[in-house]
Amino acid sequence: MSLIQVTNLTFAYDGSYDYIFEDVNFQIDTDWKLGFTGRNGRGKTTFLNLLLGKYEYSGHISANVSFEYFPFKVNNKGHNTIDIINDIVADYQHWELMRELTLLKVSEDVLYRSFDSLSNGEQTKVLLAALFLKENSFLLIDEPTNHLDMKARKLVSAYLKSKSGFILVSHDRAFLDNCVDHILSINKTNIDIQRGDFSDWWENKQRQDHYELAENEKLKKDIKRLSDSAKRTNDWSHEVEKTKNGTRNSGSKVDKGYIGHKAAKMMKRSKSIENRQQSALDEKSKLLRNMESSDDLKISQLAYHRNQLAELENVSIYYGEKVVCQNVSFTIEQGERIALSGQNGSGKSSIIKLLCGQDITYSGTFRKGSQLQISYVSQDTSHLQGNLTDFAKQNGIDESLFKAILRKLDFARVQFEKDISAFSGGQKKKVLIAKSLSQNVHLHIWDEPLNFIDVISRMQIEELLIQYAPTLLFVEHDAEFCHHVATKIIEL
Known part of the structure; x- marks a missing residue:
């Protein structure tokens, strides 16, 4: 076991004013089966490329492992599959390759067919087998399920469940639930790591969202109440202050010292309410930043004259x-x-x-x-x-x-x-x-x-x-x- 430590990671593409990551901090255990999720365009593939050293960035990424990215780029698809694997993995035993292919239910004869004659599913499985022949590497697996049918997804998911030491980018909930033990999520304002599968993470997220919505409503009411109270106190203070230069109803002179003291006390109370109001506003600003929601939509479809x-x-x-x-x-x-x-x-x-x-x-x-x-x-x-x-x-x-x-x-x-x-x-x-x-x-x-x-x-x-x-x-x-x-x- 070793750790990948990410400290104060900041990155934006050249010519862009928008940061993909800003002062991001977290750590990853290289024994984890880590599911990687987040909205499209939030930076999942970008982060994998940062691990691979493809871009300049601010901050630090420290790791005692090398990284391997999947899917591999295959340039000579007309070559036999065994030659493609030999290009990807320099040193392995044939029995090791057969062990991986057997787990993926791929027959040995595909090795001696041209790579481009294999189905998309067979190509994916062969390349995954080659990936797991690489020892002492932390594996970056980017959306392996595209073009896999349901049967192949179940098989590849069971295969990955038997492995460890990888980041898996996938948007298939059942696939993630079956083969990961941690979730790394890129949210609107932060990056979060939680133990468990995708369903665990989603349940926690919904619980957090519901809590923040309830807190937000409570603080909205508190802010309105404090605002009304501050206005009333302010008005009272000004009314009392006006009487300093007047007389009492009985005709006797007013006690300016008493009235000034009373006005100052009201102003102090007003200031206290204002501080509490600002504190509530500050708390409110910390909520709902990672809520994934927007307005409801109305979609209609033409009715056909027959059922x-x-x-x-x-x-x-x-x-x-x-x-x-x-x-x-x-x-x-x-x-x-x-x-x-x-x-x-x-x-x-x-x-x-x-x-x-x-x-x-x-x-x-x-x-x-x-x-x-x-x-x-x-x-x-x-x-x-x-x-x-x-x-x-x-x-x-x-x-x-x-x-x-x-x-x-x-x-x-x-x-x-x-x-x-x-x-x-x-x-x-x-x-x-x-x-x-x-x-x-x-x-x-x-x-x-x-x-x-x-x-x-x-x-x-x-x-x-x-x-x-x-x-x-x-x-x-x-x-x-x-x-x-x-x-x-x-x-x-």
């Missing part, structure tokens, strides 16, 4: 001679939120393409409502560019609603001035989801919408979908999201 929007009956899809899926049957009815589930390669994306009107070879019966309006969210965000105002105009959506959804998903107003191409992967996916939710359509179709999106935003999207119940068909490998959102699951 049934589409139907597939014994549909099989083909690419040339290859059968992608066989005898698929289901209907899409208004108000349903349908999850298409199945392993990678089972035909989920092909069914989405068929529903969206792309030229797909199929047999069986496929019916889709005439003039059905569909909003599609793809996996790909590489085409996004320009500013958000122009993007809203180009897509014919209400700019105010579009930006309100982005604000709810933790977009700072400064982001509205930036080019979308400079956004993080998660922020780009939020742009596509906000666009979809702003469109007047009958049906939303989302293909792996949550890749790169932070866990708190995932929960907010869940709440929106449950509250406004748009008709939705989606493919998503986040088990918790599917459990909460889906009204029907179609297993392929």
Whole structure:
């Protein structure tokens, strides 16, 4: 065991006035299985790059270990997988590699196939096996679950549970809960480390938020009461002071010394109330700084003239001679939120393409409502560019609603001035989801919408979908999201 000590860490990108980190202090035990969470754009990948020594920063990061980053960059994907592993790990025993591959349920024959012939899931598992061949290193694992189906996620999660000495960036709650023993969270104003899994951290956060909301309401009432009291005392003091130069009702001279003393006493009391009021204001200013909330939204969807929007009956899809899926049957009815589930390669994306009107070879019966309006969210965000105002105009959506959804998903107003191409992967996916939710359509179709999106935003999207119940068909490998959102699951 050794410690990674972070002291007074301060960092901002060149040309930026906004600090990503400012005077941050914490320490990490290198034996921990550390889950790393926080909103998109808060600096998770930046912190990993600081550990790797990629940027100049103020403060100190001291560690007695070397760092290894996942995913590895693979330049020669046409080479055999065994050669790719040899490039990554210089010194290992073959039995050690086979031990890791066996744990990940990867057969030995993949080593002698070209790396680019492997599925995304197989590539991820092979690279993870290579990562854990590196001894005496603290491992920085950045979003390994993207492109893994549910079965592969469970397998990789069980694999990581058997290991230690890593930081894991992931937004999949079930995945984190299964394989970490500490959570490092980047909040709005600080970085926090807690013992336990993600659910423990989230429960503690909600408890803290509820406590601070209650304290905030109590202090608001105290401040109003003290403010009213200070005003009354001030008014009394001025009224008493006025009588110093007058006479009593009986005609006798006033006791100026007594009145002055009484006025001074009232002024002292007023000052005491003012100090208590300021103290309450200071306490109030310390609250709610890490609350993750924003205004409620109203999202509407077009009503279709029939209850049934589409139907597939014994549909099989083909690419040339290859059968992608066989005898698929289901209907899409208004108000349903349908999850298409199945392993990678089972035909989920092909069914989405068929529903969206792309030229797909199929047999069986496929019916889709005439003039059905569909909003599609793809996996790909590489085409996004320009500013958000122009993007809203180009897509014919209400700019105010579009930006309100982005604000709810933790977009700072400064982001509205930036080019979308400079956004993080998660922020780009939020742009596509906000666009979809702003469109007047009958049906939303989302293909792996949550890749790169932070866990708190995932929960907010869940709440929106449950509250406004748009008709939705989606493919998503986040088990918790599917459990909460889906009204029907179609297993392929």
